[in-house]
Each structure stands twice: as C-alpha cells, then as structure tokens.
Amino acid sequence: MILEIAEYRAVAGQADAFAAGIDQGLVVIRRAEGCLSAHVGRAIEDDHEFVILIRWRRLEDHLETFRKGPLFGEYRSHITGLFVDQPRVRHFPLTESD
Numbered sequence: 001m002i003l004e005i006a007e008y009r010a011v012a013g014q015a016d017a018f019a020a021g022i023d024q025g026l027v028v029i030r031r032a033e034g035c036l037s038a039h040v041g042r043a044i045e046d047d048h049e050f051v052i053l054i055r056w057r058r059l060e061d062h063l064e065t066f067r068k069g070p071l072f073g074e075y076r077s078h079i080t081g082l083f084v085d086q087p088r089v090r091h092f093p094l095t096e097s098d
Contacts, residue, residue: 001036001096004054004062007088014082015048021078022050028075029054034061052087059091 010018022040029038034057043049056062066072 001094002056002059002062003092003094004052004056005090005092006052006054008050008052008079009084010048010050011082011084012048015042018048018050018079018082021082022052025075025078026052028071028078029066032061032066032069032071034058034065055094062091 008018008022019040019042026038026040029035036055036057038052038054041051041053043051054062
C-alpha cells in the first residue's frame with residue numbers, strides 16, 4: 001500500500017474556491033482503480049495551504065493508471081487556476097499494520 005501526500009497552496013483570495021474544487025476532485029479520485037481512500041486537510045495556521053492524502057493499492061495505480069488516464073484531467077478540471085505552482089507530491093510505502 002502507498003500513501004501519496006500532495007501539498008497545494010491556493011491562489012490568494014481563492015482558498016474557499018480551491019476547497020470546494022478539491023472536494024469535487026476527491027470524488028473523481030475515489031473512483032480511480034486502486035484508490036483505497038482520499039482525504040483533504042486545510043492548515044489551521046494558513047487557510048491557503050492544503051494537503052491531500054491518498055492511499056493507493058500500488059504506486060502504479062497512481063502514476064500509470066490514474067495520472068495517464070482520463071480521470072486525471074477530470075480531477076484537475078475542478079482546481080485548475082486555483083493553486084499556485086505545482087503541488088509537492090511524495091509517496092510513502094505503508095505496512096499492512098498501518
């Protein structure tokens with residue numbers, strides 16, 4: 001199992017719009033093959049900072065099946081223009097006990 005952590009910063013003045021868009025985007029991600037769960041958190045200290053936590057069955061489910069498939073564009077359409085730069089994305093293997 002893989003945990004993907006993606007960190008986003010919303011465009012100034014667009015944090016609420018980004019929050020609404022990412023909620024819609026998570027609905028799309030949850031339909032993806034190999035997606036086990038997907039959640040978003042909004043920073044208490046800076047409400048323009050967001051973190052998305054997605055558990056994938058395998059790394060390939062994210063990098064190959066989702067990122068190269070039609071669902072990725074559908075997901076991004078909900079947040080396009082609402083975040084600054086590219087998100088910082090990292091992957092962590094999880095043990096079965098997690």
